[in-house]
Amino acid sequence: MLIHQDEVFTLARRLVGDTELAADVAQEAFIRAWRALPGFRGDSQFSTWLHRIVVNAAWSMRRAQQRHRAAPLGDINQEPVATDRNPVDLAAAASMRPRLLNALAQLSSPIRAVVVLKDVYDWPHRQIADHLGITTTAAKVRLHRGRRQLHDLLWDELGSAE
């Protein structure tokens, strides 16, 4: 657990976009992994197996959270929230990474999950679809929307000198 805790927390953080909820997801994932450990046959790498558990835990916690909230966490058609950063602030910042993480956090949960799993962790579309309980086509559509929204949110940064 000690070896994988940072990795698990990072994936959870990127999937749910919130530190506190990510910690809950990571804890839930470790407990699930501990329960499922006798059934782990080593067909895949341990980290891959653990990542799948994190995704499942994140998704079930998100569903549970949606049930307990009057307003849904996010909608696939939801437009990203406009940033209030001005061009001077953008130019002043040295690195793009914090803004990329910020932009990722602005995506709706269903879209963010697909973008993270595909573009960050390089999961195949089919695997993403299976784990999120959607069709492969829906996964591709969400990925397309997510990349487009990120592109729009990071327009200035992406166009600056590399």
Next chain:
Amino acid sequence: MRVAGVRSVNLLCRTARRLGPEIANPSRLPAVVASHVRSCLRCQADAVRYRRLRRELGSLADRIEAAPPFLLTGVEQAISAQLASSAGSRQHAHLAATIAGTAAAAASAVAVAMWRRARAAV
């Protein structure tokens, strides 16, 4: 003719824009759009933006965030609680089995004693 050419270029620009992230990969584009992207600076700039976005996202895989210190403590507590609970339920099951066994033995003894008394009376 010139106006028609400008219109078709605008149309292709709009088509390329509608394709969004797809223009980062010209080999997957329809030939006419791919050809336009190769010659249009605005579309090329957009393609570069999408490619950079993919690269930046991919680079996040190497960046691991430190988990909060309480993370494992919570997991250990939850697992310990579950272990204690299952050990407790095992103890309860053992106790219940012992009681049930004792009761069954006592009932058998009473039944045997009654049967013997009944036979002796006969």
